[in-house]
Amino acid sequence: MMKASVYVTIKQSVLDPQGVAVQGALHSMGFREVDSVRIGKYMELTLDTNDRFEAEARVKAMCEKLLANTVVEDYRFELED
């Protein structure tokens, strides 16, 4: 078994209204040093395989097809045994 940790984030070129709202809240609480906030999604997938090479290709396909909308989102993932 392998574990894939997938991170999906809004592209830098696209406004993230949730991030802007959270940044505003942090500022009003006095955390002035916060320059920007981007909100994304974190997904844990358990994969029934031990083949890292294959898992990498499969998770990439999952991201492209379903887990991220590449019009507005970027993704990256890590694999662990």
Next chain:
Amino acid sequence: MKFAVLVFPGSNCDIDCYKAVEETLGEPVDYVWHTATDLSAYDCILVPGGFSYGDYLRCGAISRFAPVMAEVAKAAEEGKYVLGICNGFQILTEAGLLPGTLRRNESLKFRCHDTELRVENNDNPFTSLYAPGDVITIPIAHGEGNYYCDEATLEQLKRNNQIIFRYVQNPNGSVDDIAGISNERGNVVGMMPHPERAVSSLLGSEDGKKMFTSILKAWRDRHESASVR
């Protein structure tokens, strides 16, 4: 002319769409479950609003893999009329049948009220009975209606006259005030506002009626010209 109203788990504007066709046009209309694998009997497919699959992951992301969606792509390819409203619009963008995507509203609020739309293109089967520049009142009800596409796509939309409606006052942050677009061919239209909720003065507006009568006219024009020798 035969209409299909698709129903996904979580659709909630399917009855409104059905009634709008029934009462505005009196043409035959069926509810079609998301597992259907044949839409060949239908001339127009309505993809209704709602929260299909609970909006899990992203609005429309899971519905776009429902079996019926392969048939919707086929119908679009054949030149049949496809209209996605609200969640239906989100599904059509996720399916790649329309460009761009819908993001969270800039205000982060669910906006549910009337909006004024400008008819930008009436050279389309869904809008031919409006005059260009007409301002119509159609309600919106969405939290994720903030249309986005990159600049190259926006240029393409403008060049091909694919922008069908613009908001007079942008309620959600949509790029270029876009409320509704079509595909390049014009037979697939997606919009966030709900014309099916604006088909009677009792509902506050009947400005959405002409979308339904336009599509019937388009079908009749095509059908009759095909049968005349």
